[in-house]
Amino acid sequence: xxxxxxxxxxxxxxxxxxxxxxxxxxxxxxxxxxxxxxxxxxxxxxxxxxxxxxxxxxxxxxxxxxxxxxxxxxxxxxxxxxxxxxxxxxxxxxxxxxxxxxxxxxxxxxxxxxxxxxxxxxxxxxxxxxxxxxxxxxxxxxxxxxxxxxxxxxxxxxxxxxxxxxxxxxxxxxxxxxxxxxxxxxxxxxxxxxxxxxxxxxxxxxxxxxxxxxxxxxxxxxxxxxxxxxxxxxxxxxxxxxxxxxxxxxxxxxxxxxxxxxxxxxxxxxxxxxxxxxxxxxxxxxxxxxxxxxxxxxxxxxxxxxxxxxxxxxxxxxxxxxxxxxxxxxxxxxxxxxxxxxxxxxxxxxxxxxxxxxxxxxxxxxxxxxxxxxxxxxxxxxxxxxxxxxxxxxxxxxxxxxxxxxxxxxxxxxxxxxxxxxxxxxxxxxxxxxxxxxxxxxxxxxxxxxxxxxxxxxxxxxxxxxxxxxxxxxxxxxxxxxxxxxxxxxxxxxx
Numbered sequence: 001x002x003x004x005x006x007x008x009x010x011x012x013x014x015x016x017x018x019x020x021x022x023x024x025x026x027x028x029x030x031x032x033x034x035x036x037x038x039x040x041x042x043x044x045x046x047x048x049x050x051x052x053x054x055x056x057x058x059x060x061x062x063x064x065x066x067x068x069x070x071x072x073x074x075x076x077x078x079x080x081x082x083x084x085x086x087x088x089x090x091x092x093x094x095x096x097x098x099x100x101x102x103x104x105x106x107x108x109x110x111x112x113x114x115x116x117x118x119x120x121x122x123x124x125x126x127x128x129x130x131x132x133x134x135x136x137x138x139x140x141x142x143x144x145x146x147x148x149x150x151x152x153x154x155x156x157x158x159x160x161x162x163x164x165x166x167x168x169x170x171x172x173x174x175x176x177x178x179x180x181x182x183x184x185x186x187x188x189x190x191x192x193x194x195x196x197x198x199x200x201x202x203x204x205x206x207x208x209x210x211x212x213x214x215x216x217x218x219x220x221x222x223x224x225x226x227x228x229x230x231x232x233x234x235x236x237x238x239x240x241x242x243x244x245x246x247x248x249x250x251x252x253x254x255x256x257x258x259x260x261x262x263x264x265x266x267x268x269x270x271x272x273x274x275x276x277x278x279x280x281x282x283x284x285x286x287x288x289x290x291x292x293x294x295x296x297x298x299x300x301x302x303x304x305x306x307x308x309x310x311x312x313x314x315x316x317x318x319x320x321x322x323x324x325x326x327x328x329x330x331x332x333x334x335x336x337x338x339x340x341x342x343x344x345x346x347x348x349x350x351x352x353x354x355x356x357x358x359x360x361x362x363x364x365x366x367x368x369x370x371x372x373x374x375x376x377x378x379x380x381x382x383x384x385x386x387x388x389x390x391x392x393x394x395x396x397x398x399x400x401x402x403x404x405x406x407x408x409x410x411x412x413x414x415x416x417x418x419x420x421x422x423x424x425x426x427x428x429x430x431x432x433x434x435x436x437x438x439x440x441x442x443x444x445x446x447x448x449x450x451x452x453x454x455x456x457x458x459x460x461x462x463x464x465x466x467x468x469x470x471x472x473x474x475x476x477x478x479x480x481x482x483x484x485x486x487x488x489x490x491x492x493x494x495x
Contacts, residue, residue, distance in 0.1 A: 006257050007294040009038035010079070014295070017075050028075075032056060035079065043226035043258025052082045076295070083291045086261050093244040093269040094216035096125070101180045103187050103212050107205050107236060108220035110141060110193035113248035113274055117220050118190045119151035120282040121246070121272065125186050126157060133184040135175030136161035137168040137208055140192035148190055155279060158184070168192060168204060173211045189214065202239040209240050216243040219268065223247045223259040230262035237268060248274035251281070327428040330386040332421055333378045336371045373409065374417045380406030389425075392418050 013034035017027070032053045039049045059078040096102040104121070108114040115138070122132040134152050136159065138144035145161040152159035160175035172189050179187045191208055192201065209217065219242045221229055236242050245268045250256040263270055273290075275281045342348045378386065380403045385391055395418060397411075404411040 006038055006042045009041075010035050011295055013038070014076050014079065028057065028060060031075070039257060042256065044261050045227050045230075045258065048086055048261050052086060055082050055085075080291055080295060083294075084287050087264045087270075087291065088287045089264050089267040089269050091267050091269055093271045096130070096186055096215075098130070098185065100185065101176075101183075101187055102185060102216070103176055103189065103214045105189045105191060105205075105209060105212065105214035105217045105240075106220055107191050107217060107240060107242070108193055109222070109232070112193065112220045112222040114193055114220040115144060115147050115190055116151065116277070117246050117248060117272075117274060117282075118148065118188050119155050119157065120274065120279055121218070122152075122157045122186065122188050123155045123279050124272070124282060124284075126155070130186050131184045132157055132186040132188065133175075133179040133182075134159040135172055135179070135187065135189045137172035137175070137189050138192045139166050139168045139171070144190075144192075158182075169207045169211050172208045176212045205240050217241055218244050218246055218271070220246045220248060221259065221263065223250045223256040223273075226258035227262040229259040230266055233263050233266045233268050237266060242268055244269050244271040246270070246272045246274065247285070251275040326389060327425050328387050328389055329378055329381065329391050329421055332424050333375060333386070335424075336375055340368070340371060373413065374420065377403060377407045377409055377414055377417050392422055 013031050016031055016034075035056075036049045036053050039052070040046065056078045059081070060075060096104075106114055106118050106121075115136075118134055122134055126132045134148055134157055136145045136148040138148075145163065148161060149159055158179070160171075160178060162171055165171050168191065172191075176187050176189065189208065189212060191205060217240050219233060219236050221232060223229070225232070233242070233245060245263050247256070247259060247263065247270055250273050260270065270285045273283055273285045275283065339348070385394070385399070385403075388394065395414075400411050400414045404414050407414075
């Protein structure tokens with residue numbers, strides 16, 4: 001989870017409210033002091049921290065909290081609202097319009113991850129059925145066109161650039177004109193960066209902007225500079241009409257919180273955040289969703305959207321098998337693919353209330369690598385081995401050795417996969433009692449909710465059940481998901 005250390009410290013401070021026997025002004029001050037220390041450690045501006053502490057205290061009615069049962073919830077809500085206010089600029093970002101060309105110009109300093117962000121941005125919309133294209137107008141950095149060409153080819157995005165033309169304005173104009181004629185809907189222009197804020201950089205940006213008339217100018221910013229981001233964002237905004245910001249490298253720096261709050265202070269809306277080098281390490285920045293996950297409260301709405309985008313809400317064949325308690329290695333392979341379609345595992349787990357604590361730093365990458373290793377092993381199996389329910393019984397040492405050789409792995413890894421498969425089979429055997437319908441609905445939830453909840457609780461890993469708040473937390477989660485398919489959730493809990 002992005003900024004996991006910051007979120008963990010704030011959550012820990014909030015938890016003290018439930019353990020304190022006496023909830024007075026002193027206890028609230030101690031909690032706010034700890035939250036303030038955590039924010040300062042993340043390089044958030046001291047004036048913003050002081051303002052947040054003052055506003056939270058004004059929101060809390062101590063007399064009401066002292067007698068109420070939901071004191072932690074009320075305090076948590078006050079902190080949540082203030083953090084949202086801190087990160088929410090009053091300006092709305094540009095929204096591309098379908099069926100017409102939208103020219104998006106990317107600007108930023110060299111080394112901020114601008115070219116990679118261009119491809120991530122294009123791929124994000126391409127996956128949503130937009131016609132996207134890339135134009136490389138960076139003639140300053142050696143290898144810039146090669147990098148964009150390589151990224152675009154890998155992502156299967158049309159691109160334009162030149163090895164001979166040295167005028168970035170002409171390249172930008174020619175590329176935009178060509179893609180407009182082809183009917184592309186989102187045309188992204190990647191401009192030159194510099195090692196510092198040079199006058200020549202700003203002059204070039206203004207010339208390209210005048211030539212292509214962009215609908216939106218996106219400023220790509222390295223989050224590792226912390227609250228110094230405010231000066232950079234302001235300088236670019238004064239030169240060209242910056243409409244939105246993409247924050248990069250939020251996965252590896254403690255100063256990300258400072259950068260986020262500093263940019264918000266310039267009234268420039270952050271539209272995406274980059275959380276790694278891979279194309280999938282890129283997510284829409286929605287303030288309430290981000291803060292909710294930061295505090296370990298989850299993001300059920302985002303989880304439901306991820307399930308729908310991956311097509312996991314329509315799996316009639318899987319639901320039929322779950323009804324019968326049937327599960328094969330091929331089914332497990334498909335479930336691995338389904339979970340990976342939802343995005344990075346750490347992001348998915350952070351959407352489930354209470355689960356971000358289980359996904360410690362680095363563990364999400366281990367789990368993702370484990371998925372891929374097991375899938376590679378299954379790619380070396382034949383149809384009989386993949387499609388029988390009794391795979392573990394038919395697996396002899398000679399079969400295991402053959403599969404290990406074919407997948408380039410150790411026989412021990414094959415045995416680990418088979419043990420994992422047995423755990424999945426056991427879980428599916430329990431899910432049979434849930435009587436899941438052909439569309440993933442659970443009619444038993446309406447008839448006998450208590451019994452259905454108990455059965456679902458048995459299907460989940462005990463650690464996961466504890467993290468989401470036991471049976472009451474599970475009930476709240478399922479209510480929020482409105483009975484949507486929980487098989488991917490149960491599957492992820494076993495990994």
